Amino acid sequence: MRLSPIVTLNDVSFKYEREWVVKNVRLSIEPGQFLGLVGPNGSGKSTLIKLMLGLLKPDKGTIQLFGKPMKDFKDWKEIGFVSQKANSFNSGFPASVLEVVQSGLVSRIGTLRFFNRHHKAKAMEALRLVEMEEFAQSTIGELSGGQQQRVFIARALVSDPKLLILDEPTVGVDKKHVADFYELLRKLNDEQGITLLMVTHDIGTITEHATHVVCMNKSIHYHGASEDYKEFSDEELNSLYGHPVHKLTHNHEYDGVEHL
Numbered sequence: 001m002r003l004s005p006i007v008t009l010n011d012v013s014f015k016y017e018r019e020w021v022v023k024n025v026r027l028s029i030e031p032g033q034f035l036g037l038v039g040p041n042g043s044g045k046s047t048l049i050k051l052m053l054g055l056l057k058p059d060k061g062t063i064q065l066f067g068k069p070m071k072d073f074k075d076w077k078e079i080g081f082v083s084q085k086a087n088s089f090n091s092g093f094p095a096s097v098l099e100v101v102q103s104g105l106v107s108r109i110g111t112l113r114f115f116n117r118h119h120k121a122k123a124m125e126a127l128r129l130v131e132m133e134e135f136a137q138s139t140i141g142e143l144s145g146g147q148q149q150r151v152f153i154a155r156a157l158v159s160d161p162k163l164l165i166l167d168e169p170t171v172g173v174d175k176k177h178v179a180d181f182y183e184l185l186r187k188l189n190d191e192q193g194i195t196l197l198m199v200t201h202d203i204g205t206i207t208e209h210a211t212h213v214v215c216m217n218k219s220i221h222y223h224g225a226s227e228d229y230k231e232f233s234d235e236e237l238n239s240l241y242g243h244p245v246h247k248l249t250h251n252h253e254y255d256g257v258e259h260l
């Protein structure tokens, strides 16, 4: 039996005020995919994610989650979300890593009840997955940007989501830890079977890790296997991005040209 797509966007368009920022987007995310969402600044990537999370309502078109129309979808614990600003706690923020991860269960237990041993075990299991269990009692603000990002992934994983959405998760992560971060995503995708959607500007690297790439600039300009994305010509990318971009398959030092 074929499983329903996890997310289906049917000709979705959206405008904040007068200008359309998402135009006629038709897109399916299939179970098991690791999808990289790329595009220039202001091209509508975060807006598209907010539409998928039901935080914004399409002006045109419809969205289905796990085969259900958005308005009938209730099982929000199936979708984990790690936002762009997740790793910016200051050092004085008074919560332990374990408390931050357990807070991912609040919607399940209700805010007025206490966490029990089972909830703590779930939180520790999620911390183990992201290899942060030894920091359970640390204060969140003491950790590096990359470590905080892992804790927020654990917070999103604690309710056993089938889809994990990450909005620019490598921002603020030390360059030398980015490879470890992708290794964690591979483990979640391959071993835990979690479908991933990741917005990123780190385009040279995403094509090496994601199974599929979507390149958007209000509308979708490319959607397909990462392998085939590499066949996009520099001229096509220049016209899409509005400035010079080169495709590379390895990380290079920044030289003033955006590398894809």
Ligand SMILES: Nc1ncnc2c1ncn2[C@@H]1O[C@H](COP(=O)(O)OP(=O)(O)OP(=O)(O)O)[C@@H](O)[C@H]1O
Residues within 6 Å of the ligand: 016, 017, 021, 039, 040, 041, 042, 043, 044, 045, 046, 047, 048
């Ligand atoms: N709340 C808002 N009200 C009005 N306009 C907005 C709002 N949020 C975003 N926009 C505009 O919508 C457009 C798309 O923004 P969005 O953040 O979705 O793009 P993005 O591709 O995620 O950008 P970036 O890569 O820079 O994060 C931009 O022109 C932005 O200025």
